[in-house]
Amino acid sequence: MVAALQRRIESLQGAPTRLTVPVHPALEGLVQLRTGASYAVDSASLALGLAAGASRSGEWVGFAGWDDFGAEAATQWGIDLRRTVLVPEPGELWLEVTAALVDVLKVVVLKPTALVDAKSASVLDARLRARSSVLVVWGEWPRVEARLSAERVVWDGVGRGRGRLDHRELRVAVTRGGQRSARDLVLQ
Amino acid sequence: MRVLVAWCPDWSVTAGLFELAETGDPGSEGRASSNQPAAVLSNNVVEVCNTAARAEGVRRGQRRRDAQARCPELVLLPANPERDARYFEPVLATVEELRPGVAPIRPGLLAVPAPGRYFGGEPHAAAIVAQRLVETGVWDCRLGVADDLFTAEQAARQALVQDCVVVPPGRSAPFVQALPVRVLADLTDGGAHGSAEGRELADLLRRLGLTTLGDFARLSAAEVSNRFGGFGLSVWQRARGGAPTALGSRTPPPELACEVGFEPPLESAEAVCFSVRTTAERFVQGLAGRQLVAVAVRIEAEADGVVTSARTWLHPRCFTSRDLVDRVHWQLQAGTAGSGLRSRRDSGAVRAAIERVRFLPETVEAAADHADGLWGGGADEQVTRGVARVQAMIGFDAVRSPVLQGGRSVADRQASIPWGERPVGLRPVDRPWPGRIPGPAPARVFSPPLLADVVDEAGRTVAVTERGVVTGEPWRYRIDAAPDVAVRRWTPVSSWAGPWPVDEAWWLSTETSGRSGRSARFQVVGVDGRAWLLVWRAAGWEVEAGYD
Numbered sequence: 001m002v003a004a005l006q007r008r009i010e011s012l013q014g015a016p017t018r019l020t021v022p023v024h025p026a027l028e029g030l031v032q033l034r035t036g037a038s039y040a041v042d043s044a045s046l047a048l049g050l051a052a053g054a055s056r057s058g059e060w061v062g063f064a065g066w067d068d069f070g071a072e073a074a075t076q077w078g079i080d081l082r083r084t085v086l087v088p089e090p091g092e093l094w095l096e097v098t099a100a101l102v103d104v105l106k107v108v109v110l111k112p113t114a115l116v117d118a119k120s121a122s123v124l125d126a127r128l129r130a131r132s133s134v135l136v137v138w139g140e141w142p143r144v145e146a147r148l149s150a151e152r153v154v155w156d157g158v159g160r161g162r163g164r165l166d167h168r169e170l171r172v173a174v175t176r177g178g179q180r181s182a183r184d185l186v187l188q
Numbered sequence: 189m190r191v192l193v194a195w196c197p198d199w200s201v202t203a204g205l206f207e208l209a210e211t212g213d214p215g216s217e218g219r220a221s222s223n224q225p226a227a228v229l230s231n232n233v234v235e236v237c238n239t240a241a242r243a244e245g246v247r248r249g250q251r252r253r254d255a256q257a258r259c260p261e262l263v264l265l266p267a268n269p270e271r272d273a274r275y276f277e278p279v280l281a282t283v284e285e286l287r288p289g290v291a292p293i294r295p296g297l298l299a300v301p302a303p304g305r306y307f308g309g310e311p312h313a314a315a316i317v318a319q320r321l322v323e324t325g326v327w328d329c330r331l332g333v334a335d336d337l338f339t340a341e342q343a344a345r346q347a348l349v350q351d352c353v354v355v356p357p358g359r360s361a362p363f364v365q366a367l368p369v370r371v372l373a374d375l376t377d378g379g380a381h382g383s384a385e386g387r388e389l390a391d392l393l394r395r396l397g398l399t400t401l402g403d404f405a406r407l408s409a410a411e412v413s414n415r416f417g418g419f420g421l422s423v424w425q426r427a428r429g430g431a432p433t434a435l436g437s438r439t440p441p442p443e444l445a446c447e448v449g450f451e452p453p454l455e456s457a458e459a460v461c462f463s464v465r466t467t468a469e470r471f472v473q474g475l476a477g478r479q480l481v482a483v484a485v486r487i488e489a490e491a492d493g494v495v496t497s498a499r500t501w502l503h504p505r506c507f508t509s510r511d512l513v514d515r516v517h518w519q520l521q522a523g524t525a526g527s528g529l530r531s532r533r534d535s536g537a538v539r540a541a542i543e544r545v546r547f548l549p550e551t552v553e554a555a556a557d558h559a560d561g562l563w564g565g566g567a568d569e570q571v572t573r574g575v576a577r578v579q580a581m582i583g584f585d586a587v588r589s590p591v592l593q594g595g596r597s598v599a600d601r602q603a604s605i606p607w608g609e610r611p612v613g614l615r616p617v618d619r620p621w622p623g624r625i626p627g628p629a630p631a632r633v634f635s636p637p638l639l640a641d642v643v644d645e646a647g648r649t650v651a652v653t654e655r656g657v658v659t660g661e662p663w664r665y666r667i668d669a670a671p672d673v674a675v676r677r678w679t680p681v682s683s684w685a686g687p688w689p690v691d692e693a694w695w696l697s698t699e700t701s702g703r704s705g706r707s708a709r710f711q712v713v714g715v716d717g718r719a720w721l722l723v724w725r726a727a728g729w730e731v732e733a734g735y736d
Binding site for chain 1: 568570590603628635713
């Protein structure tokens with residue numbers, strides 16, 4: 001409680017601090033989300049996993065541009081739907097909508113409908129730093145802190161005409177400023 | 189104190205018929221007159237029926253089928269105590285205009301201190317009350333005036349339609365004591381339709397040979413108390429005419445609704461919003477003055493003297509005047525064509541010039557429950573404000589809250605409701621839902637599904653026979669109109685599972701609902717490692733979801 005209040009006082013006193021935001025335990029150690037930064041992923045599940053940690057710790061999360069949002073999958077990742085804002089079709093104002101969501105939500109997951117230019121992205125970056133939020137982009141983004149991509153996905157439990165999808169083994173590659181690291185994971 | 193009781197017999201039926209006439213069901217419009225035999229049913233048993241139905245042989249406690257057999261044209265109404273109370277409210281207000289201090293006893297029965305002196309005698313006063321009630325549409329009302337409530341009610345029950353029975357001062361005891369004991373069966377202490385205790389006591393007294401309340405009143409207090417308990421004693425006191433009367437008079441409910449008229453009528457939504465601002469503030473302040481906040485508000489807009497747009501808005505927290513103005517804007521815009529995706533340019537005009545806007549509080553809560561904390565509003569309040577900004581940008585319906593519900597296909601298992609609304613009509617999640625796909629849920633759910641093709645090794649489209657057998661092994665698949673270009677090519681299948689046949693809603697014809705009929709689901713994994721949930725229907729293949 002005291003720590004939370006201190007953090008709040010710090011954030012009110014200006015100097016945006018770079019707080020860490022938890023991620024889902026399955027992605028723990030792979031990437032550490034920091035407020036004020038944007039992250040790119042190439043898979044919906046990874047995006048859900050990045051947002052799940054904040055939702056599990058009681059924060060609000062938002063999804064913009066996801067017209068095919070899987071609510072059940074989000075619940076299985078541990079996202080609390082009662083603290084979730086969904087803007088399935090922001091239309092041509094998607095950048096403004098994202099900026100408005102960044103103002104109030106801890107983690108905003110964006111699926112951009114069009115390519116964004118570097119200038120708009122930097123405006124959004126400034127907003128992220130001022131508001132201590134995290135932007136997760138499912139798709140392309142000009143400048144990101146880290147880029148996560150799912151590689152070599154192998155689904156287990158399914159054969160030729162029998163079984164069912166059970167879990168998958170995949171290698172998640174993290175590109176961070178030219179450096180590249182990878183780790184094998186098993187996801188549901 | 190003299191008491192006037194107004195009794196509207198079979199009020200549940202009257203209220204039900206009012207509602208039927210108001211909802212304007214075209215099939216039943218001509219039928220919903222008060223002379224029509226009608227009955228209110230609860231648990232398939234007749235609870236109340238009106239005089240016309242009684243003349244046909246319908247009785248309380250009959251089963252629905254028996255009642256319909258006696259009277260085939262019987263109008264059946266569901267039991268709804270809330271509706272009865274709602275339609276009784278104007279009756280209370282009508283009497284309140286004549287004499288304040290109305291005590292609502294139950295829907296259909298009210299008591300008021302008899303306004304005899306002012307109207308020149310109790311029969312005159314009762315006639316005026318009856319006339320006003322008939323003017324509001326309640327033609328079957330009966331009135332009674334007596335020294336105490338019990339006697340007045342019994343007098344009203346003896347009165348003819350729109351008539352009054354006056355028991356002179358001091359004559360209550362002889363009047364009551366002449367009544368047969370079966371009036372106790374309708375005693376209104378326990379509920380709207382007589383208490384079980386009253387019925388039991390009436391039956392018991394009859395078997396003991398006490399036929400009138402006078403016989404009962406002649407017993408001694410100690411005997412009554414010993415044999416019939418507290419309830420019997422209270423009845424005994426009333427039968428002796430010595431029961432104290434305390435009317436639980438109500439305070440007339442405050443007028444919280446606000447409205448504003450425009451002269452001349454306004455043509456554009458912006459102008460209306462600008463003009464309702466002060467009214468919205470007055471509305472919120474009127475509530476705040478009573479330590480209340482509104483969480484649901486009905487907004488009505490009138491044009492040419494008729495309500496052209498009415499809608500109830502809910503708020504995740506509570507309405508401020510700015511929120512109300514926003515809602516007015518959205519509501520007036522929603523009436524115009526092409527408002528689904530609104531651009532900023534064409535948002536102005538409304539369909540008809542608005543001449544009146546009304547705010548009606550539907551649900552109010554104590555302001556203390558919504559007060560800000562010492563450290564400012566919590567995160568939820570900030571979120572509400574931020575979302576309101578997004579709603580102002582792209583429209584009320586564009587911001588959604590996802591919810592889960594029950595169902596077989598993955599698209600059926602979720603729903604999204606406009607932000608701030610409450611979910612209604614969701615299927616329960618905790619049912620087994622046989623036929624649903626177990627295992628991890630797909631992260632992408634396409635609704636509506638995307639078209640796809642699945643072929644076997646020879647290039648023939650794979651199908652599923654009536655026995656649920658695939659005609660060939662899925663070899664390659666292709667997803668048309670996929671959001672990602674990479675999937676639009678043919679992709680070889682690396683592994684697949686299924687078919688899981690489902691025969692849903694086969695009783696609907698395929699023309700009315702494309703979703704009905706035989707289908708079979710498959711999970712297909714391509715060589716690129718992507719997994720999809722495909723469904724085969726007689727019309728072709730579709731992609732319902734992607735395990736991305």
